[in-house]
Amino acid sequence: MAIELDDDAQDAIGRLFALINLGDTAQTSRQLSLFEEALEDAEGEEADAEALLWQIKDIIDWESGFYVDWKDAESFIGCMNQLCERIDLEIDWGTDDTEDEDFLEGTSVPELMEIAANQLRVAGCTLWNWDTGGEAYAGWFTRSEDDEEMIEIAETLGLDLRTGDQPF
Numbered sequence: 001m002a003i004e005l006d007d008d009a010q011d012a013i014g015r016l017f018a019l020i021n022l023g024d025t026a027q028t029s030r031q032l033s034l035f036e037e038a039l040e041d042a043e044g045e046e047a048d049a050e051a052l053l054w055q056i057k058d059i060i061d062w063e064s065g066f067y068v069d070w071k072d073a074e075s076f077i078g079c080m081n082q083l084c085e086r087i088d089l090e091i092d093w094g095t096d097d098t099e100d101e102d103f104l105e106g107t108s109v110p111e112l113m114e115i116a117a118n119q120l121r122v123a124g125c126t127l128w129n130w131d132t133g134g135e136a137y138a139g140w141f142t143r144s145e146d147d148e149e150m151i152e153i154a155e156t157l158g159l160d161l162r163t164g165d166q167p168f
Contacts, residue, residue, distance in 0.1 A: 003039040003051070004039075004047065009156065009157060012152075012157050013157070014032060015149065015153055016157075017031050017032050019143070019153070020142055022086055022087065022142070022143065024086075027063065031063075034059045035056065035059055038058070038059070048158070049158035049159050049160070050133070052159075053130055053138075057138055060140065062079050064140055065140035066137070066138060066139060066140070067132075068137055068138075069135065070136055070137060072109065073108065073109055073112055074098070074099065076109045076113070076137065077091075077112060080116050083140075083141065084116075084120075087125065089119070089123050091115065092115075092119065093115060094115065109167070110167040113127065113129065113164045113167045117164030120141055121144065124143060124144050125144055126141060126143075126144045126147050126150070127141045127165075128142065128150060128161050128164065129161070129162055129164055129168060130159060130161050130162075131168045132168070141164075
């Protein structure tokens with residue numbers, strides 16, 4: 001038995017993929033197709049916000065979004081650097097060597113998320129994060145001009161979403 005979404009939720013999912021892929025229609029189509037396949041394969045699950053987020057996370061991870069352990073600053077930096085390449089932005093993490101053990105031990109993912117959020121905002125983007133319900137951080141970024149639409153999408157899908165300067 002596949003998960004079926006109502007028309008509003010299906011539209012919101014399509015808009016979400018379009019926003020987080022920053023206009024890359026090929027990637028949006030591919031990810032949307034993967035999402036629809038995942039819904040077809042899901043058995044006995046409900047289409048609640050949490051289930052949808054986990055499906056989205058699995059599809060977008062390190063391509064259009066991030067998911068990292070609460071203490072894995074190095075992976076967060078690596079993933080954000082990769083995501084920021086799409087908009088030709090280099091985040092200034094406050095160190096010359098982001099792989100330096102002292103630097104990594106002296107910072108946290110929430111601190112780094114705030115740094116990234118501030119620099120993305122200057123570049124015209126908004127970093128978003130969602131409540132994973134566990135010891136991890138997850139999210140994506142969109143163009144700041146799409147903030148209102150992202151908030152509408154979150155409301156439609158029942159997602160608990162915050163900007164990156166307010167980590168969960």
